[in-house]
Amino acid sequence: MSSAKPARVHAPRLAREQRVDEILLAARDLFCEKGYELTAVAEIALKLGVVEGTIYKYFATKRELLLKVLEYWYEEMFGDYARDLAGQSSHRARLHLLIWRHLRSVRDFPRLCRLMFREVQSEHDYRGSLLHDLNRRYTQLLVDVIEAGIAGGEFRADLPAPLLRSLVYGGIEHHSWAYIMNATVKNGRNVCGRGALDIDSLAEQLTTLVCEGIAVRHSHPSSAPIRGEDIPRGASA
Amino acid sequence: MSSAKPARVHAPRLAREQRVDEILLAARDLFCEKGYELTAVAEIALKLGVVEGTIYKYFATKRELLLKVLEYWYEEMFGDYARDLAGQSSHRARLHLLIWRHLRSVRDFPRLCRLMFREVQSEHDYRGSLLHDLNRRYTQLLVDVIEAGIAGGEFRADLPAPLLRSLVYGGIEHHSWAYIMNATVKNGRNVCGRGALDIDSLAEQLTTLVCEGIAVRHSHPSSAPIRGEDIPRGASA
Amino acid sequence: MSSAKPARVHAPRLAREQRVDEILLAARDLFCEKGYELTAVAEIALKLGVVEGTIYKYFATKRELLLKVLEYWYEEMFGDYARDLAGQSSHRARLHLLIWRHLRSVRDFPRLCRLMFREVQSEHDYRGSLLHDLNRRYTQLLVDVIEAGIAGGEFRADLPAPLLRSLVYGGIEHHSWAYIMNATVKNGRNVCGRGALDIDSLAEQLTTLVCEGIAVRHSHPSSAPIRGEDIPRGASA
Amino acid sequence: MSSAKPARVHAPRLAREQRVDEILLAARDLFCEKGYELTAVAEIALKLGVVEGTIYKYFATKRELLLKVLEYWYEEMFGDYARDLAGQSSHRARLHLLIWRHLRSVRDFPRLCRLMFREVQSEHDYRGSLLHDLNRRYTQLLVDVIEAGIAGGEFRADLPAPLLRSLVYGGIEHHSWAYIMNATVKNGRNVCGRGALDIDSLAEQLTTLVCEGIAVRHSHPSSAPIRGEDIPRGASA
DNA sequence: TATGAATGAGCATTCATTCAT
DNA sequence: AATGAATGAATGCTCATTCAT
Incomplete structure (x- = not known):
């Protein structure tokens, strides 16, 4: 009877600027390794332990991120x-x-x-x-x-x-x-x-x-x- | 096999070459107009009045065509x-x-x-x-x-x-x-x-x-x- | 608790009501302009100069607001x-x-x-x-x-x-x-x-x-x- | 060493008109049962035993299908x-x-x-x-x-x-x-x-x-x- | 030789809602 | 009371390529 849905675990709250920097760094590395097209936004998020939506909070589009x-x-x-x-x-x-x-x-x-x-x-x-x-x-x-x-x-x-x-x-x-x-x-x-x-x-x-x-x-x-x-x-x- | 049709040895090759040239020309024009990615093989075929399969008879891949x-x-x-x-x-x-x-x-x-x-x-x-x-x-x-x-x-x-x-x-x-x-x-x-x-x-x-x-x-x-x-x-x- | 502030019993309720009215008005205008689906809760909040969370203080869901x-x-x-x-x-x-x-x-x-x-x-x-x-x-x-x-x-x-x-x-x-x-x-x-x-x-x-x-x-x-x-x-x- | 990829099984080839009718019927039933939004194109395809792309061959968009x-x-x-x-x-x-x-x-x-x-x-x-x-x-x-x-x-x-x-x-x-x-x-x-x-x-x-x-x-x-x-x-x- | 029906993988983006601060 | 960072599910669509006819 205990809910099967796992408790939502939020990634640690970061100040806006820190999060932005983190994302930029992770995106840079992945874009460099695999190229732009072959990098999924989900991968960048995964690398940071957040979900895609978090990235879109700070960057309107994948291209803007690039x-x-x-x-x-x-x-x-x-x-x-x-x-x-x-x-x-x-x-x-x-x-x-x-x-x-x-x-x-x-x-x-x-x-x-x-x-x-x-x-x-x-x-x-x-x-x-x-x-x-x-x-x-x-x-x-x-x-x-x-x-x-x-x-x-x-x-x-x-x-x-x-x-x-x-x-x-x-x-x-x-x-x-x-x-x-x-x-x-x-x-x-x-x-x-x-x-x-x-x-x-x-x-x-x-x-x-x-x-x-x-x-x-x-x-x-x-x-x-x-x-x-x-x-x-x-x-x- | 014993067809009455006269043996035109080179005719088929000519036809083939013409077809290839036609395709190359159409492809070149479309690639130039819209770019490679944005040109669909189907469009090239359409321009020539054939279907996609025909193009693949002469070119193994779209990239080879390029x-x-x-x-x-x-x-x-x-x-x-x-x-x-x-x-x-x-x-x-x-x-x-x-x-x-x-x-x-x-x-x-x-x-x-x-x-x-x-x-x-x-x-x-x-x-x-x-x-x-x-x-x-x-x-x-x-x-x-x-x-x-x-x-x-x-x-x-x-x-x-x-x-x-x-x-x-x-x-x-x-x-x-x-x-x-x-x-x-x-x-x-x-x-x-x-x-x-x-x-x-x-x-x-x-x-x-x-x-x-x-x-x-x-x-x-x-x-x-x-x-x-x-x-x-x-x-x- | 022994604050010198005069007891304004109804003032907070009034504030609350005003806030609710504000939100309803902003929501009505946006729903009318853009339609329900196309209006984001964030937009309503933006129009009022508050954040989304504030709206959820007063209305449980976007639909309730509608x-x-x-x-x-x-x-x-x-x-x-x-x-x-x-x-x-x-x-x-x-x-x-x-x-x-x-x-x-x-x-x-x-x-x-x-x-x-x-x-x-x-x-x-x-x-x-x-x-x-x-x-x-x-x-x-x-x-x-x-x-x-x-x-x-x-x-x-x-x-x-x-x-x-x-x-x-x-x-x-x-x-x-x-x-x-x-x-x-x-x-x-x-x-x-x-x-x-x-x-x-x-x-x-x-x-x-x-x-x-x-x-x-x-x-x-x-x-x-x-x-x-x-x-x-x-x-x- | 035998390839892990299952052999591609194509759905039976149907004449264009038959396929169109099939799709329309399946779409009608699903739209009626679940509503338009809640019906995924993939579901319609599944019901027919084809893939989504097949549907898009005949209907440009989901809305056109509706x-x-x-x-x-x-x-x-x-x-x-x-x-x-x-x-x-x-x-x-x-x-x-x-x-x-x-x-x-x-x-x-x-x-x-x-x-x-x-x-x-x-x-x-x-x-x-x-x-x-x-x-x-x-x-x-x-x-x-x-x-x-x-x-x-x-x-x-x-x-x-x-x-x-x-x-x-x-x-x-x-x-x-x-x-x-x-x-x-x-x-x-x-x-x-x-x-x-x-x-x-x-x-x-x-x-x-x-x-x-x-x-x-x-x-x-x-x-x-x-x-x-x-x-x-x-x-x- | 040509046809054209069928495949099928792949992904950016939105946004209502929650909750730690 | 307010903030605002984070969640996370959900899907329409494209198109190169294959292959039965």
Whole structure:
């Protein structure tokens, strides 16, 4: 006669913010391990010991959860960028730093990159989203460095900065593709990529490749469409 | 078996090929219009006036159909590449041609590009597929040009050609992303991209950006790891 | 316990009542605007600036809230019926008044009618509910008028009063259906029905239609199962 | 080593029309037994020994299935109406027939009536639907009879036929409400209503009630707003 | 060769209600 | 009296693929 229905056991009550963080973390890990589509909201809930409804209390849709996971990541990536950039002695060094740090992000969180490419950027709701804005601000850092370098006489004056930005970020993405696709992951963080990314070497190569094209210098008369300028160039070490 | 019907040995094969082409065309158009996921096999069949089963006679899976559509496209893209490249007077001109033709492909078939990025390259079966091979051979053309340019003394000797390749193709992809995402399409071909791609100007800018970094010239002594060579070189390979 | 606060014995009860009224009003408005199912308890709470739990303090279930909303309405509808009926000079006039006032209710509160029909009367808990009882007392008024009219010799003696009641209320409901379904509403009150109800004309037509069937008169001998009576009867009861 | 997956057993292949009929029947029975909401599509499928997908092959949505079930019913109800009506000797007899047959429908299929009222007529997609049209054509039969009766001099000339139609159908609905709500049902057909509907008696009462109001006759001078006309009246038997 | 009927797994989302604080 | 975090059940629908005819 005692009721067969088990007493409802509630998960411990958490403050809103804590719960949100927990959910974001669990979602990030599962999305990274199994991909977005293959992760059921129920799994995320299970991992936290709550029910699906609890997650929907804090996130309106599964997709919103994905976007928030990536927004979190972007916010981390901004970190102390401003300070670190300021600490560099030349614009080229700043460029190198941006490239290196981006490569590091790719190396450490390949699956989050994959989520960005596959699930977010190629959907129509990306345009105009907060994530789009974060992404623009993130890559804008490079544009700023380029423009500062131009102003400082370290880079050529006629550079198409946005195209350059695409060259760098698109180039890194393209080059890391196989790594991104095959990396395996634990708790959202890379565990073993098939042939890890040698980010130091890559950053160096990329920076050189780019700079030797943009650094002001005496160009070969026949192929340079730009007037060589004789500006003093202290920073170009 | 002793039918009076005259033996038309090749006729059935022709019919089969025609059917296959028909299907590929219909599939390409629908995939481009609505995307891969949102296109039902039944729709493709409907467009051809057949039933689903018929399509499965010729293609084992929907995904195989997608891959074949893209393989066809790649094969078209190879076209007269070899001849056209040979017709160029310098390695820089060949590089420019590759860039321009790739941009043209993006401009004319943005939705096929999108299928490549979204549906194919980010799936695990891409690695090792025929399409992967085609893609490699396609981008290898650029590597070949670079290496020929190096051998011919037109480009610097120590260039990391694969990275350069990623720079170019990844850069183009990145730069064209918004265009690719928003292009509208009719019969697989672009109708109106939001802000068309100015491929002439882009090709010029890209080539310059890349070449000024790789073309042999007097570099700034302290930052150039490569010996500048002074010989103007009539650019033929 | 020995607080200096003056004992306000009834104040809390008043507060409670006010709260209840607030909730009923908010619920009525939302139920009318969006329908019962589509109104979430959370929305009602939101509208009042409280949380869901607060509403459950005063109403055990959402459905109870609905029933109470409609009970309130019925109680208003009774209003001064008795007095107003008494003021009429004939039973026919009383019947006309009942019909007219019912039509006015439909015209002014079409969405509440809809809630009655759709959400309440067609559920199994209606039978035996307070609302059912109110509804019966409400329609009983018409039966009473009919019977008084019979007793007073104004109406035929053999009328099936309950069937007549159904004819009137069912007929009104049926005739107003499109209006009820399409009315738009603000704060529970009708704003603009698609093609407003001309209740004066309708009431007249209905009364005539019904009375010419029930009023004592010379009927056609062959079809009338009732003895026609020849006495002109000054219609007062 | 033998696969654990059971061999897929297909339900017997049926011709499209047979399958459709089967589904409609099963759906009708379940909707009548449990109501629309409480019937899961999976249950209907189960009853037929097929899977849900099969049902969706023939009906786009669960709601479409409901509508088709009711359309079927309406079409049956039209039956030999025209012929049967023509067989009546007076307009009053025709009216009686309409009322009686409608009552019979209510008596035999109370749950289908309930579906009409609850699930269909009070939804916004009803207006303009095929079902709406069928319903109008069905009730139009009565309007036609009324108008023929007017033309034939059997009914009064100034009758508001649409209002009369509402009176009859709305009245029947209202009067049968408790029966409709409480009827229990087997295979879509009524088994035992709480207090069965005495349709013969009801039809007689209703016809009389209505006719004594509409049949042309010498009205009581003081209460009749209509000029008594001395038209020859053969049909009024 | 073509048909087209049948399969069947898979999951996001809502919201009335409870109850610890 | 009020809060608000947590529950948890319940299901319509899609579509690639198969296979009997």
